[in-house]
Amino acid sequence: MxxxxxxxxxxxxxxxxxxxxxxxxxxxxxxxxxxxxxxxxxxxxxxxxxxxxxxxxxxxxxxxxxxxxxxxxxxxxxxxxxxxxxxxxxxxxxxxxxxxxxxxxxxxxxxxxxxxxxxxxxxxxxxxxxxxxxxxxxxxxxxxxxxxxxxxxxxxxxxxxxxxxxxxxxxxxxxxxxxxxxxxxxxxxxxxxxxxxMPPRDFEQAPAAEVATTLPLVVCVANLAAHKGHRYLLEACALLRSRGRDCTLVLIGNGPTRTALKEQAQRLGIDARFLGARTDVARFLARADVVVLPSLHEGCSNAVMEALAAGRPVVATSVGGTPELLRGHGVLVRPADAEALANGVQHLLENREFAEELGRQGRAWARANLxxxxxxxxxxxxxxxxxxxxxxx
CATH class of the missing domain: 3.40.50.2000 (Glycogen Phosphorylase B;)
Structure with a gap:
């Protein structure tokens, strides 16, 4: 008091x-x-x-x-x-x-x-x-x-x-x-x-955003800056496409690498949607099949925390405080490694029950600790x- x-x-x-x-x-x-x-x-x-x-x-x-x-x-x-x-x-x-x-x-x-x-x-x-x-x-x-x-x-x-x-x-x-x-x-x-x-609203189930695609939806929430590693995520999506596991990638955030990333996505021929900065991130998390954070370095990622609170399966690079957040209820991969990202996303897309269980575990842990x-x-x-x-x- x-x-x-x-x-x-x-x-x-x-x-x-x-x-x-x-x-x-x-x-x-x-x-x-x-x-x-x-x-x-x-x-x-x-x-x-x-x-x-x-x-x-x-x-x-x-x-x-x-x-x-x-x-x-x-x-x-x-x-x-x-x-x-x-x-x-x-x-x-x-x-x-x-x-x-x-x-x-x-x-x-x-x-x-x-x-x-x-x-x-x-x-x-x-x-x-x-x-x-x-x-x-x-x-x-x-x-x-x-x-x-x-x-x-x-x-x-x-x-x-x-x-x-x-x-x-x-x-x-x-x-x-x-x-x-x-x-x-x-x-x-x-x-x-x-x-x-995180506030209580982050743990509430948001209505899923409408995204016009029949493909699995991969969501990344991060400023479009070089250290966030988006270029490796775009390469990972191209690898998935070459394996017959095509997906739609939604990128939420703005930043200095936006133009270069859009050109890279067009060159690779992948379905990447650049939505800019948004205040309705929870709706896209609710719609996501997998949430990815490909950072090259990171502190305590709010994006990972919000994905956990939403009960979504997460693939993220093992940098900074991210391993402390995932703690066995997410997939960790090496940074700056497109193939490792592609493997992680593919594993979750092909094992839906495992992915859903990861999401439930992550949400319970986040509610208790964050x-x-x-x-x-x-x-x-x-x-x-x-x-x-x-x-x-």
């Missing part, structure tokens, strides 16, 4: 006195509110914290987006900070300095006991702001493996400095935690693993532990 008014943390100057065991106010910070997995998780966490009586503000650096609708009417306050990402250098720099000052002033005025930042730009910005505003506890989230940062030495140096100012790093999978410890040198004692969560309530319980427990540690210090 939240603290009573006379038990709330108070300030002397810009310093907080001893907070209670449960935070009264939390600020969550992210770059934007698009349809990505991290954006879904921050919206879910904000709503659930607020429903538990913990006042929650959602700080948006650059712009809002479709996920705003998921917190509208919940009591969560959305704050536009006004950072600029694509303006000319000088004008953008001036705007960003003003936005940073706006962030510090907001934190000083509202006095949250916890500031939690999601994704790279947010926790790099949140770290110095939290120190200047004397926020008691700063939490940084890691949502994916850090492979993309290995050749960016300046970014790594900035990240390590920010991590030094951070009280806890939350990884959404053990594989991500291991990557943070191994590549960033963060001690294990500073890392906590909290898997992503609810938004379980995720929020873990976050609140972490917040309390960090506040107690801060008080003791």
């Amino acid at each position: 939240p603290l009573k008014e006379d038990e709330l943390a108070t300030r002397s100057g810009t310093h907080w006195r001893r907070p209670g065991p449960t935070p009264d106010r939390v600020c969550l910070m992210i770059g934007q509110l698009g349809l990505g997995g991290a954006e879904k998780q921050i919206a879910l966490l904000a709503r659930e914290l607020n429903e538990r009586g913990i006042r929650t503000d959602l700080l948006v650096m650059f712009r809002r987006g479709p996920r705003e609708a998921e917190v509208r009417g919940s009591g969560v306050k959305i704050v536009d900070l006004g950072f600029q990402g694509r303006r000319p250098l000088l004008r953008g720099l001036t705007a960003n300095v003003r936005a940073f000052c706006r962030l510090v002033r907001y934190l000083r005025r509202t006095r949250p006991q916890i500031l939690q930042a999601f994704l790279f730009h947010s926790y790099l910005t949140a770290a110095p702001a939290a120190r200047l505003a004397r926020v008691p506890v700063l939490v940084a989230g890691r949502r994916s493996l850090g492979d993309y940062k290995k050749d960016h030495h300046l970014a790594l140096a900035a990240e390590r400095l920010a991590t030094r100012w951070t009280d806890s790093v939350v990884a959404n999978a053990q594989a991500v935690a291991d990557d943070v410890r191994r590549n960033e040198g963060v001690p294990a004692s500073k890392i906590t693993v909290i898997p992503n969560g 609810s938004v309530e379980a995720m929020t319980d873990r976050y609140v427990s972490l917040y309390r532990e960090l506040l107690e540690r801060r008080c003791a210090a």
Whole structure:
């Protein structure tokens, strides 16, 4: 339960006195509110914290987006900070300095006991702001493996400095935690693993989408980016066609590789439908015979989680946190291997009873382990532990 008014943390100057065991106010910070997995998780966490009586503000650096609708009417306050990402250098720099000052002033005025930042730009910005505003506890989230940062030495140096100012790093999978410890040198004692969560609606049976095809339907939900491995999935579908196991492939998501992938699909002569970003993913999952995620690297995949919740059989590459999600109720294959993907999909299409049983097992496991309530319980427990540690210090 939240603290009573006379038990709330108070300030002397810009310093907080001893907070209670449960935070009264939390600020969550992210770059934007698009349809990505991290954006879904921050919206879910904000709503659930607020429903538990913990006042929650959602700080948006650059712009809002479709996920705003998921917190509208919940009591969560959305704050536009006004950072600029694509303006000319000088004008953008001036705007960003003003936005940073706006962030510090907001934190000083509202006095949250916890500031939690999601994704790279947010926790790099949140770290110095939290120190200047004397926020008691700063939490940084890691949502994916850090492979993309290995050749960016300046970014790594900035990240390590920010991590030094951070009280806890939350990884959404053990594989991500291991990557943070191994590549960033963060001690294990500073890392906590909290898997992503799903709202009750993700476990409800959605009406199946109408897709004009007589072939088995394979669905992939992922941004059209190179690291998602779509080109190997298209090659796998071509292999299936050569074996007489033709299928219709539905790709949900947008991204920079869309044009190249459409040209590849046309060249291979496969039935690939590019549907773009959608908010009715559950209807296509309900229609799918098999769900595939061919990523080359991954954190804790929301797409895999949603497929499990929908009770669909999954074929996915054995990267990042995906093996932690499938846990024996899915088919894991090597990354960047079209033949392995084709074999996995073919095995499920030819063994329907086995595929259905995998779907039932996955759904039961997801319901028991991946609810938004379980995720929020873990976050609140972490917040309390960090506040107690801060008080003791």
